[in-house]
Amino acid sequence: MNNWIELLHDFKSKKQPIALVTITKVLGSAPCKLASKMIVTKQKEIFGTIGGGKLEFQVIDEAVIAINENSIKEFSYTLGPAFEQCCGGKVELIIEPMNQTPELFLFGAGHIGVEICHILKDTPFNITLLDTRKNWKNQIDIDKSTTFSNINFELYKQHVNWGENCYVVIMTHDHKLDFEITALALYSKTKYIGLIGSKTKKNKFNNMLKNELNFEAGISPVHCPVGLNIGGHTPKEIAISIAAELLKVYYEK
DSSP states (O other): OOOHHHHHHHOOOOOOOOEEEEEEEEEOOOOOOOTTEEETTTOOEEOSSSSSSHHHHHHHHHHHHHHHHOOEEEEEEEEEGGTTOOOOOOEEEEEEEOOOEEEEEOOHHHHHHHHHHTTTTTTSSSEEEEEOOOTTGOOOOOTTSSSOOOOOOOHHHHHHHHHEEEEEEEEOOOOHHHHHEEEEHHHSSEEEEEEEOOHHHHHHHHHHHTTOOOTTTTTEEESSSSSSOOOOOOOHHHHHHHHHHHHHHHHHH
């Protein structure tokens, strides 16, 4: 596969999770060459080959697991009867999952939203801070690594990168907007949904989701109140608790 760099760039631009398989060692007789590469998608589409046959089928399955677990894997195979081959060579390879950067969307650029941006700088999260208020960016100070957006709610569905790497925290200036974003996040594929709110707000949203939108699970998939219960009531302390919960979910602790 001579165009693997271009293919990786294309998948990265589309933010599509893939795995890159590379043959790192070949000993004896084997149907693949050193440095052979193959790209595998979650749907088991392949680009390139590492030699075909039963070995390639098994590696494709392992690549999908690597994508789902977002972990690098190394394997060593002896090409004998188990792979319906008699060449007897040995193959070593590495599987590298890519494009798994977690996307964090913070809805509401108030004190807490801005503090979360500061706290999570230089962490794995790719952060987008959204606020529908006009000229609001001029009221806040955020690092250039954070993307700011003032698009309207009607554009959230197509502009937010919903998916298994999508993390959402909802804390806007408007309870109605909070509810609409919560409903949208629940009906979209989302890794994590956090919502700032009191018990009263949580119960109200729960009833609305069940009775008005026929969402049987109600508010249960949502972290509300958002953040770990570590104490503190200032915007910075609340932001720390939310950031801690996001990292806890990301690292599966």
